[in-house]
Amino acid sequence: MADDQATFSQATLALGGKDTAFPVRQGSVGPEVIDIRKLYGQTGAFTYDPGFTSTAACESAITYIDGDAGILLHRGYPIDQLAEKSTFMEVAYLLLNGELPKQEELERFTHTITRHTMVHEQLATFLRGFRRDAHPMAVMCGIVGALSAFYHDSTDITDPQQRMIASHRLIAKMPTIAAMAYKYTVGQPFMYPQNSLSYTGNFLRMTFGVPAEPYEVNPVIERAMRRIFILHADHEQNASTSTVRLAGSSGANPFACIAAGIACLWGPAHGGANEAALNMLREIGRPERIPEYIARAKDKDDPFRLMGFGHRVYKNYDPRAKVMQATAAEVLKEMGVTDPVFDVARELEQIALHDEYFIEKKLYPNVDFYSGVVLSAIGFPTSMFTALFALARTVGWVAQWNEMISDPEQKIGRPRQLYTGHTQRDYVPVGER
Numbered sequence: 001m002a003d004d005q006a007t008f009s010q011a012t013l014a015l016g017g018k019d020t021a022f023p024v025r026q027g028s029v030g031p032e033v034i035d036i037r038k039l040y041g042q043t044g045a046f047t048y049d050p051g052f053t054s055t056a057a058c059e060s061a062i063t064y065i066d067g068d069a070g071i072l073l074h075r076g077y078p079i080d081q082l083a084e085k086s087t088f089m090e091v092a093y094l095l096l097n098g099e100l101p102k103q104e105e106l107e108r109f110t111h112t113i114t115r116h117t118m119v120h121e122q123l124a125t126f127l128r129g130f131r132r133d134a135h136p137m138a139v140m141c142g143i144v145g146a147l148s149a150f151y152h153d154s155t156d157i158t159d160p161q162q163r164m165i166a167s168h169r170l171i172a173k174m175p176t177i178a179a180m181a182y183k184y185t186v187g188q189p190f191m192y193p194q195n196s197l198s199y200t201g202n203f204l205r206m207t208f209g210v211p212a213e214p215y216e217v218n219p220v221i222e223r224a225m226r227r228i229f230i231l232h233a234d235h236e237q238n239a240s241t242s243t244v245r246l247a248g249s250s251g252a253n254p255f256a257c258i259a260a261g262i263a264c265l266w267g268p269a270h271g272g273a274n275e276a277a278l279n280m281l282r283e284i285g286r287p288e289r290i291p292e293y294i295a296r297a298k299d300k301d302d303p304f305r306l307m308g309f310g311h312r313v314y315k316n317y318d319p320r321a322k323v324m325q326a327t328a329a330e331v332l333k334e335m336g337v338t339d340p341v342f343d344v345a346r347e348l349e350q351i352a353l354h355d356e357y358f359i360e361k362k363l364y365p366n367v368d369f370y371s372g373v374v375l376s377a378i379g380f381p382t383s384m385f386t387a388l389f390a391l392a393r394t395v396g397w398v399a400q401w402n403e404m405i406s407d408p409e410q411k412i413g414r415p416r417q418l419y420t421g422h423t424q425r426d427y428v429p430v431g432e433r
């Protein structure tokens with residue numbers, strides 16, 4: 001995948017009294033990269049980049065983001081076109097295989113995913129070991145990790161066929177597991193998948209349906225949910241995807257790698273921001289209180305941040321947030337609800353986008369700012385928001401994991417450090433300290 005690309009130019013580093021040249025490579029689009037793989041061997045120095053703000057950790061052909069222009073492409077297709085015109089199964093196929101499927105390919109892929117939606121009955125027993133008030137993300141971490149104990153026929157990660165079976169199982173079972181995590185918290189029975197429904201419709205029925213009566217999938221809600229899944233499917237080398245890649249680089253079990261990604265996504269700085277953003281909007285409560293929170297967000301001594309605002313890469317409006325805002329309006333209208341939180345969100349956005357602090361720091365709404373408004377209107381509790389993010393992002397995680405494993409240049413990830421601790425010193429017996 002790598003060195004066959006022409007070396008674009010060279011970057012010369014003057015260090016330790018000598019100049020050392022490093023190849024500079026250009027991808028199909030985006031910033032050049034300085035290939036520093038030989039830096040330590042040739043100079044004895046490491047680079048220092050905590051948080052990887054300037055580091056390309058891998059080569060990938062799946063997702064491209066231009067943060068300044070607010071562009072997000074999946075295999076070259078703009079996110080707003082996919083959200084408007086595609087389906088989640090089609091986007092999943094695209095991310096995994098690199099091209100939009102032909103009709104027959106899409107039908108075969110959808111059939112395969114549909115036939116893997118059930119989970120082993122023992123997993124239901126396992127899930128019943130949690131407390132009823134367990135956070136759904138704690139359940140998702142545990143259950144997805146536990147899948148590694150159930151499937152021994154698809155863990156030879158060197159076999160592309162077995163990798164694809166594990167990938168299909170994960171994509172297929174995440175809605176079932178997420179719905180089970182929700183049902184368990186509300187004390188309702190688990191609903192089995194119904195294969196006649198769409199991927200999204202099946203999830204809605206497993207979540208909101210009950211055995212006592214038929215469940216009709218609302219097509220407007222189904223379309224909104226499908227769009228939300230597409231918006232969350234993949235996002236380049238974000239923290240949770242990088243976690244999956246790093247876990248996978250040791251050859252770990254694929255289900256365990258995805259469980260590691262779920263754990264990382266849970267954090268409020270990452271996927272947990274959708275839950276935190278809605279809680280923040282509810283705490284603000286009404287537009288008159290917005291200035292107080294804007295002031296807190298700007299106060300260096302106050303750890304408060306405007307949740308759902310800012311992004312490591314987007315220094316422009318997150319294209320997903322635009323689609324999410326439109327979806328929020330559509331769902332609220334369909335549900336016939338007016339949610340004051342939505343009014344607070346739109347007012348807060350307008351005030352922040354015209355505030356010098358946010359303009360100077362290029363802080364715009366991200367995908368998490370409006371998603372909570374939509375999900376709440378559909379009927380999900382805030383505790384389920386990040387579980388839905390994990391459900392959708394599983395497609396991106398498995399696509400990135402497959403790409404990493406099949407990269408001939410792939411090796412175990414093992415960063416170094418800038419050591420600032422004690423230099424060597426001798427042990428002192430406790431009586432002499």
Ligand code: SDX
Nearest residue numbers: 235238269270271273297305306307308309310311312361
């Ligand atoms: C996701 O990486 C991805 O692609 C993630 C994601 C995906 O799809 O996978 O897009 C999903 O995680 C979206 C982000 C959700 N998180 C939040 O909404 C939480 C609130 N946002 C921030 O915590 C923050 O913006 C981050 C974590 C998202 C990004 O942080 P960075 O890139 O490390 O930037 P930073 O913290 O260095 O902030 C730069 C400046 C700082 O001020 P100075 O130190 O320069 O004075 O901007 C300020 C920050 O204090 N700042 C904010 C702010 N976000 C950044 N100030 C107020 N409110 C905010 N939300």
